[in-house]
Amino acid sequence: MSCHLAPEELLLDFATGALPQAPALAVALHVALDPQARRAIDGLNAVGGAMIEGEAAASQDDAALERVMARLAQVAVEPRATPATRRLGFEWVPPPLAPYLRPGMRWRRILGKFDEIRLDVPGDAYRVSLLRLEPGRGLPEHKHPGYEYTVCLQGGYTDATGSYGVGDFAVGPGDQSHEPVADPGEPCIALIVVEKPIVLTGPWGRWLNPLVSRRLI
């Protein structure tokens, strides 16, 4: 299915817990939907396990053990968590996304071209959105001064760098303009995490950029 894996350094930052929350959400969705990414994270977690095991034990007093043992009486061993079964498509919200969706969120039509739901993720450095594109429709040509991370959640899209399906991860092309177009079939839905405001480069860019920078669109 997927051949667009997140870059290793991003998977590493995710596995160590160092990645800020917004890009971590993008990687978490990628990992939830792409078996290859999940195996990569399993491997990295095993590296973390090896690091813990190789750790020289810091001193730990027996009083701590006694205190914790005393607390156990109040802590139940919980029944096994039911594994989430994976179903592709957006009628099923991947678990990492669920905490960010609130009742009453609606798609907003932007520039008459695509729909957006802006997500509230702590941290000022990123803008996080769900975008929905009808088949054959494209995003306005744009470029990114900072990083842009995209995870496809439903359908697929194609740009100059290739075709992306459910679970695929893309890192924005930096100073190169790109113009993704949704593939035929069901509407394409993707999570987009943008580091800094997008700069529109098409004929309308001059007029629209001030609106982008004021977060109006």
Added chain:
Amino acid sequence: MLSADEAADLIEAIASRQEREAFAKLFRHFAPRVKALIMKGGTDVEAAQEVAQEVLIMVWRKAASFDRSRASAATWIYTIARNKRIDLLRRGARPIDTEDWLVVYAPEGEDANKSILAGQTYTRVKKLLGGLSKDQLVVIQKAFFEDKTHTVIAEELKLPLGTVKSRIRLALRSLREALEKDEQ
């Protein structure tokens, strides 16, 4: 010392019989190690001790969700410790839901065959880490011990970002290739 199999047996003893002695053994082995790892990230002794205790209590609570075919005890405990540390750092902001991270995604049909043989993976990873170049190992250790992004690591080592990225990519690819070879 505690072998991977012994540690897995202890977690399963908690899951099936709420065995307190099994917990005490796990605690003696893992709590000091978790504490040491947390302290390397710059957390003070008191807070690290606190996190280590919370991690081990989570091991008790979630013992039934541990799956030895998917992860070794040390790996599973590492993921719990990492999430606790994230919670600690994001105090004030919305904490991440630790439960989310413990969700086991059901592998799909053929994917199940490919899933990593966890116990072996862990032992192999330990060996493979020893096989990395010194340059690669420094970056990987910094990432895991000090909880820093690759961008911060590049700044600290005064290396170009591209150099750090390629070291990470080479290191992780050699780990992955070696693991995949094992699975065949």
